[in-house]
Amino acid sequence: xxxxxxxxxxxxxxxxxxxxxxxxxxxxxxxxxxxxxxxxxxxxxxxxxxxxxxxxxxxxxxxxxxxxxxxxxxxxxxxxxxxxxxxxxxxxxxxxxxxxxxxxxxxxxxxxxxxxxxxxxxxxxxxxxxxxxxxxxxxxxxxxxxxxxxxxxxxxxxxxxxxxxxxxxxxxxxxxxxxxxxxxxxxxxxxxxxxxxxxxxxxxxxxxxxxxxxxxxxxxxxxxxxxxxxxxxxxxxxxxxxxxxxxxxxxxxxxxxxxxxxxxxxxxxxxxxxxxxxxxxxxxxxxxxxxxxxxxxxxxxxxxxxxxxxxxxxxxxxxxxxxxxxxxxxxxxxxxxxxxxxxxxxxxxxxxxxxxxxxxxxxxxxxxxxxxxxxxxxxxxxxxxxxxxxxxxxxxxxxxxxxxxxxxxxxxxxxxxxxxxxxxxxxxxxxxxxxxxxxxxxxxxxxxxxxxxxxxxxxxxxxxxxxxxxxxxxxxxx
Numbered sequence: 001x002x003x004x005x006x007x008x009x010x011x012x013x014x015x016x017x018x019x020x021x022x023x024x025x026x027x028x029x030x031x032x033x034x035x036x037x038x039x040x041x042x043x044x045x046x047x048x049x050x051x052x053x054x055x056x057x058x059x060x061x062x063x064x065x066x067x068x069x070x071x072x073x074x075x076x077x078x079x080x081x082x083x084x085x086x087x088x089x090x091x092x093x094x095x096x097x098x099x100x101x102x103x104x105x106x107x108x109x110x111x112x113x114x115x116x117x118x119x120x121x122x123x124x125x126x127x128x129x130x131x132x133x134x135x136x137x138x139x140x141x142x143x144x145x146x147x148x149x150x151x152x153x154x155x156x157x158x159x160x161x162x163x164x165x166x167x168x169x170x171x172x173x174x175x176x177x178x179x180x181x182x183x184x185x186x187x188x189x190x191x192x193x194x195x196x197x198x199x200x201x202x203x204x205x206x207x208x209x210x211x212x213x214x215x216x217x218x219x220x221x222x223x224x225x226x227x228x229x230x231x232x233x234x235x236x237x238x239x240x241x242x243x244x245x246x247x248x249x250x251x252x253x254x255x256x257x258x259x260x261x262x263x264x265x266x267x268x269x270x271x272x273x274x275x276x277x278x279x280x281x282x283x284x285x286x287x288x289x290x291x292x293x294x295x296x297x298x299x300x301x302x303x304x305x306x307x308x309x310x311x312x313x314x315x316x317x318x319x320x321x322x323x324x325x326x327x328x329x330x331x332x333x334x335x336x337x338x339x340x341x342x343x344x345x346x347x348x349x350x351x352x353x354x355x356x357x358x359x360x361x362x363x364x365x366x367x368x369x370x371x372x373x374x375x376x377x378x379x380x381x382x383x384x385x386x387x388x389x390x391x392x393x394x395x396x397x398x399x400x401x402x403x404x405x406x407x408x409x410x411x412x413x414x415x416x417x418x419x420x421x422x423x424x425x426x427x428x429x430x431x432x433x434x435x436x437x438x439x440x441x442x443x444x445x446x447x448x449x450x451x452x453x454x455x456x457x458x459x460x461x462x463x464x465x466x467x468x469x470x471x472x473x474x475x476x477x478x
Contacts, residue, residue: 016043017065020056029053031467033102034254039095041103044179049107051114059131060119097187102252104183113178125164132164139164189248195258199298202256204236207353208299208314213260213286215242217448218305219249220465224455225305226255227462227470232312240289253468260285284368284375286346291361294353304347306442306451308460310429313414313438314350320407323356325349325383328441329395329408332418337394338408341387344380345416348441360404412436417444428458 020027028049035042051058092100104110120131120140129142193201203209210229214222222239229237239257241247250257262285290300301314317326327349329338351357360383368378383406384390384397392398397406411419412435422440425431432440440460445451455461456474464471 016047018043018047020050023056025055026053027056028107029055030107031469033106034252034468035099035102036095039093039099041096041099041109041179041182045103045107045109048109048112048114051119052108052112058119060116060121063121063123064129092187094190094192097189098251100179100182100186101189101248103179104186105252109179110183113180123164130164137166189251191251191257193258195292196296198238198256198258199293199296202236202238203298204314206299206318207297208236208301209293210234210237210301210303210314211240211286211290211293212237212303212305213240213242213289214246214305216245216249219246220463221452221455222246222250222305223253223465223468223470224461224463225303225307225309226253228309230470231462231472232309234309234312234314240285242285260289262288284365287361287365287368287375287378290351291358291365294351294358294361297353299350299352301350302346302348303439304441304443306455307348308440308442308455309438310432310440311438316413316438317350320350322352322354323403324405324407325351325357325360326407326409327379328414328416328439329411330416330418330443331408331411332416332444334420337391338411339384339388339391339393339395339397339406341384342377342380344376344384344406344408345441345443346374346376346379347443348414348439356402356404359402360399363399363402413438414441415439416441423454423458429460 028046030049030053033045035045047058050056118135120133122142123130123132125139131140131142132138133140191198199209212222212225226237226239229235237256239246239250239255241250241257241259244259247257247259286302290302293300301317303309320326328345328347329343330345331338331340331343351361364375364378364382367382368375371378380388383399383404388397390397390399392405395408398404399406415422415432415435415437417423417440420435422428422431422435422437423442423445428440442451442455445454461474462470462472464474
């Protein structure tokens, strides 16, 4: 691996060109973070990992290169962090701040930073190329095969071309390439985007948003859900973070995310499943956020992150007209009505931004605010009436004051976690596709770890948390 730099500038990370051959040996031993290109840290991080991993021979080719530089218009700085001072570190753009957080979180850069001056330099002296070590005043032949182990070379290579080495050393200007200050004094990681701007940038042509609400204990399930949507080329999703940790994690993963300041604090990491007090507090955030987005003029498909998507359900959901709320049924009996009391699942529903839906959602949110239960009973009791007094047929309800129709979705297309024991099948994906499933909800199971294990072992898992990368059918629980 060769490293080329323009030494006229002080901050080497801004003026670095790297190249390496395509051997089967990896470039480094780390996991490449999702850096934003041209916003700092990236090149320095890759070089640092390559040098520390020692899979490749890393050298500085600055003295052997001339007039070759790829201009990076995204770079905002030609001064070192030290030149700018502490105030600059705290006031950089959010893109640079994000890269700094990634550089500190991944790999070895935060703990062990390589000194550029210690690199061997490729130079041309008296018509021949040499590798020069200016710290030891030693020159090595260009074709020396032992360069990957300099400790051996130091013991067996004679000093030569001293005049050339001294000439390079006298012209070499030591550059402060350290990013220690930048990584030690990390500015808060915060998107400069409002909810309105995120909605405008993310919504599809029908002004529809797919909304997920998640806390940090479900970050891996959130990412598996995101990876699946990306595989299906569904890009109009938005994440509502229940805590700062989820917000920061989502920003670093490049997700469109906002933090709900009214979300409950002290969300339990392992005890926030169905029926718990934590679950009751968290679910009420969802209906409030859906109502807020509806009032801003956007349709909302609310999907819990434990809902696996086999296909994009929106084309089918669009077929229903206005003043209809489409929701998953939680009924588990194979036959009979699917709109029985409290069988509306508030973890997957589609709401249009129209007068009837907004008015009905306001009633749901108001009811949930005074309830000691989760928001799910409030949906049914408000829209279908207590005991199902507003039921129409076996799959609908009509809320009389707002004239909103609630349509319970076909369970073969939108099965819940207890319907037909689909999660117990030997090949869950195959069984679901045979039924024509568009989605499958991983509910009707108690406990976060049991839910996580069931989904991973089924093969319906799309995220490798050890690499923080999407994958297909990840089968190992890390």
